[in-house]
Amino acid sequence: MKVAKRARVPSFSVMDIVAEAASRRASGQDIVSLCVGEPVSGASEVVRARAQQLLASGDLGYTDPLGALALRSEIAGHYRRWYDAHVDPAQIAVTTGSSGAFMVAFLAAFDAGDVVAVARPGYPAYRNILNALGCEVLDIACGPDHDFRLTTDLLDAALRGRGRMDGLVVASPANPTGTMLDAAEVAAITSWCENHGVRLISDEIYHGIVYDPARWPGASAVEAVGGGAIVINSFSKYWAMTGWRLGWMILPPDLVTAADALTSNIALCPPSLAQFAAVAAFSDEGYGAAQREVERYARTREIMLEALPSIGWKRVAPPDGAFYLYADISDVADDATQYCRDVLDRTGVALAPGGDFDPVDGGKHVRVSLAAGENRVAEALSRLRER
Template identity: 55%
Template sequence: MAPPPPTSQPVPPPDPLPASRRSRVPPFAVMQIVAAANERRAAGADVLSLCVGEPAGGAPAVVRRRAAELVEHADLGYTEAAGLPALRHAIAGHYARWYGLDLDPRWVVVTTGSSGAFVLAFLAAFEHGDRVALARPGYPAYANILRALGCEVVDLPCGAAQRYQPTTAQLDALDRPPAGLLVASPANPTGTMLDAAALDALAAWSAAHGTRLISDEIYHGLTYAGPDGRRPPLTTAARHPDAVVVSSFSKYWAMTGWRLGWLVLPDALVDAVDALAGNIALSPPALPQHAALAAFSEEAYAAAEAAVARYADARALLLDRLPALGWSHVAPADGAFYLYADVSASGLDSVTWCARLLDEAGVALTPGTDFDPADGHRWVRLSFAVAPEVLSAALDRIEAWQATIGVAPDTGTTP
């Protein structure tokens, strides 16, 4: 008689393979606030959102009409990896219109949002292990993308004394020049800007030290300071031939979900970025590219300027209400559509402050921990890219709520 077959033993499942170390970047806290606000809305609650950097109103009507025509009639296949040639020429024309700059369209690369632009720029400009300096507080994706690509981030803590922007003195104090310096003007979350002297000084320092200057200009066009109510924009593309400029259709033209941005590159990086773009994404999305040609029409510029006027009205209202809010430390809101404010007088950290404000008053703001891991527990970011009446109602709620937690008005507040 044959022996019975051996009893099979269950094989334990293997341990799951972990995510890469490079992918372990922190999530955006703002998205947690957005999710909580959406959950409240779904349950029937009234929520006023001042937490997301998204312009109210959406794309200009002429862009929407063109997109509808394209969906109906166009062949929306792949474009060139660097973008539709007609759109690259139109972007170059925009630089002539705004900055008086004669820009070779070859230096323009269209990207999948400014986020895609940063990935391509960092890959083309920096080696693994390179050190890149940037201001803190700042947009968190800068540091997170750089770290995911193997770069070392050098924080430059920037406070009120330097208007929340980096300085050459800070760069001189580093043990050695970094491979890159990233600046943003207007900046997120502070809204502060670099004037011509400061920008030229940073550009000159970068050129003298072999540092690649990358300039985030996605909020260009959204400026409020100056005697005529608008400060003429300054582009680094006109001031430093080796700089990389990042821009986007998302903010001035309110085309956030269209996911379309661009780079202005020095000639030495054009071929590298073109090759990277073709391998990473083949091409930017075709429909937004073709529709974005209409963004450079007079109708679209007029619509964008009307939106900027609404943001300016909302900004003026917010600055008028600062004393009643009791926020005595705020960043100068020169541009973009943000106010960065210190709420530590409440006795609450910013994450708790924002969570309670949403839960108890139905207003969503962003905690500063997204933008500053060291000091952001004291700060919150408010987006005023909303209708003035929405902002006014939200500020009424914030004032009333703060009174319940013991925050008094500050008659000494100055914008």
């Protein structure tokens, strides 16, 4: 029996490192994992308490395919609170993680054969989902020569070179680099997309995890939704609710019906326990707990940046936001994948090789996740110095 061609997408090579680290940990080795973008704190106490109440007495049946109205209304309130933006709850779709949002958004917005641009380096699932759906992925190199930032000049050059662009995926703060676009840059890109008839998908899942108070929580493309943009966010990062599998998207009016139909067929609805518990994330207690974690990431980031010379990593992407550091390790190794294996063997520290994020130039980069916390990052740095 055949296997569909659409399934021939690469798995994450970092998962090989994760699996090896887990095996070693199970055998008793002290492993420090800095390769997974998962906050160790987990959901706040207010969310956990609400979940316990719901398990005891709540109605956990199906919700509307686009999510419970109570949660969609809270998300709309979040946009008023953070961005002073009015969002109609009817245009909000709650999804099974941001991964579910990307799948539904791509299905609703693009047909097989459409050309969708992505920045490189970038989150590999964009490329892999688009390829699985039969779209053509157009890479736009945004490496150190461009300070890891997407610009309208790069978009102009990409459009001239390919002759067609149906969609564009932009992330700010970005994974793996942590690079952020400021408000003027976001406005320029959204205007460019509107002027060229390009559907913009703005990945904002690391909003709030921002280290310059003047730029917090991050510049949103929410005002461009009226022009056809899609804004995607998640409870996984800022609210540390990875396993709760809950994200959302703000949809332009022309995609609401399509997203509703697709979601009702693919998933019926997002997990209802997670939805109703997540309402509590928008309480003062929920925001406060999340912001305290951001303060911890900031301290860990400073520890990492100060230690870079001592471990031989001389060039890094600007870690403006998110909880990653993307480093060029070509001064100490020729191949990032082999370097990560050697580091794991010699020190018990698990790092993510850059090839997942950049199939062209990622072989000389590693990504470090700071979400493991100050103590574990400090321990990892101590071991790396002794390597």
